[in-house]
Amino acid sequence: xxxxxxxxxxLGPLRVYENEPLSRHTYxxxxxxxxxFFEAKTVDDLxxxxxxxxxxxxxxxxxxxxxxxxxxxxxxEGLVIKNKATGIKLIGLKGTIGKTGKGIKNALVxxxxxxxxxxxxxxxxxxxxxxxxxxLSVPGTIGGxxxxxxxxxxxxxxxxxxxxxxxxxxxxxxxxxxxxxxxYFDFSxxxxxxxxxxxxxxxAIFKLDKAKDQGDLWQKAMDGIKxxxxxxxxxxxxxxxxxxxxxxxxxxxxxxxxxxxxTGYIIESLGLKGTKIGGAAISSxxxxxxxxxxxxxxxxVLKLINLIKTKAKEKYNLxxxxxxxxxxxxxxxxx
Numbered sequence: 284x285x286x287x288x289x290x291x292x293x294l295g296p297l298r299v300y301e302n303e304p305l306s307r308h309t310y311x312x313x314x315x316x317x318x319x320f321f322e323a324k325t326v327d328d329l330x331x332x333x334x335x336x337x338x339x340x341x342x343x344x345x346x347x348x349x350x351x352x353x354x355x356x357x358x359x360e361g362l363v364i365k366n367k368a369t370g371i372k373l374i375g376l377k378g379t380i381g382k383t384g385k386g387i388k389n390a391l392v393x394x395x396x397x398x399x400x401x402x403x404x405x406x407x408x409x410x411x412x413x414x415x416x417x418x419l420s421v422p423g424t425i426g427g428x429x430x431x432x433x434x435x436x437x438x439x440x441x442x443x444x445x446x447x448x449x450x451x452x453x454x455x456x457x458x459x460x461x462x463x464x465x466x467y468f469d470f471s472x473x474x475x476x477x478x479x480x481x482x483x484x485x486x487a488i489f490k491l492d493k494a495k496d497q498g499d500l501w502q503k504a505m506d507g508i509k510x511x512x513x514x515x516x517x518x519x520x521x522x523x524x525x526x527x528x529x530x531x532x533x534x535x536x537x538x539x540x541x542x543x544x545x546t547g548y549i550i551e552s553l554g555l556k557g558t559k560i561g562g563a564a565i566s567s568x569x570x571x572x573x574x575x576x577x578x579x580x581x582x583x584v585l586k587l588i589n590l591i592k593t594k595a596k597e598k599y600n601l602x603x604x605x606x607x608x609x610x611x612x613x614x615x616x617x618x
Contacts, residue, residue: 294335321365344361372393
């Protein structure tokens with residue numbers, strides 16, 4: 284990386300680190316070193332970092348909370364931008380605004396893309412605004428959440444993308460920033476358009492409805508936390524669900540119980556619950572989670588992922604698709 288000193292000068296010599304272990308920045312606690320590492324604390328920081336990487340044509344990746352990613356044991360030979368650009372504020376209210384505020388119908392909420400989804404959920408509940416309360420305790424940042432279209436109760440159509448009004452993106456094709464609306468993302472289950480375009484979310488605006496009772500919002504959010512704590516491994520080093528759920532068509536073909544589309548059910552039915560390779564293990568609480576039990580490597584996790592995919596293909600003719608994203612060099616992956 285011949286432009287190392289130039290990049291350091293632009294981003295700040297004391298703010299760019301070399302060979303930073305990425306295991307410190309992921310929920311999996313796995314990952315080799317980043318050749319260069321920079322923490323963006325504001326939207327301007329984030330924009331400057333991606334513009335610099337674009338200008339010097341160096342590989343880069345934006346890392347949010349570190350959920351939903353598996354970093355290679357070799358690390359990342361480029362610039363890793365840790366997105367810590369946070370901030371939330373009300374920017375618009377609609378309705379009859381009086382002293383009591385009871386006439387308000389909806390509101391616009393701006394947030395920086397590095398804001399944790401959990402923090403945005405708390406802010407909106409405190410403002411008695413409904414629509415994103417299901418994100419309370421969900422890991423990751425707004426940028427990552429929009430990329431994956433973060434959700435909770437899929438059957439109730441609880442997706443973060445539902446409430447997005449607009450966003451500012453950095454376009455890797457042109458090296459410029461652009462503003463797009465909700466429809467641009469082409470949201471669907473575990474998907475948004477920016478997964479294909481690799482555009483970077485800088486900031487976003489959500490449109491939320493005024494709720495009648497703040498207590499009801501808190502109760503709904505706490506019920507969600509209780510369910511997650513009962514169904515998912517708590518306190519373990521993991522990266523969330525490894526695979527996307529299967530399609531309803533496949534559920535009907537396989538006649539799963541109650542036509543469940545849960546990939547966790549599929550993995551458990553393969554007899555893989557608790558299977559361990561090296562320091563990585565398939566969770567006994569929820570089999571669509573792989574946990575780092577002690578000193579797991581990305582290679583250990585990959586072996587488990589490939590084992591699950593092979594068994595699912597052999598027994599059910601299913602081509603399971605990962606929900607996680609890979610960062611770094613994974614030559615050994617075969618998709």
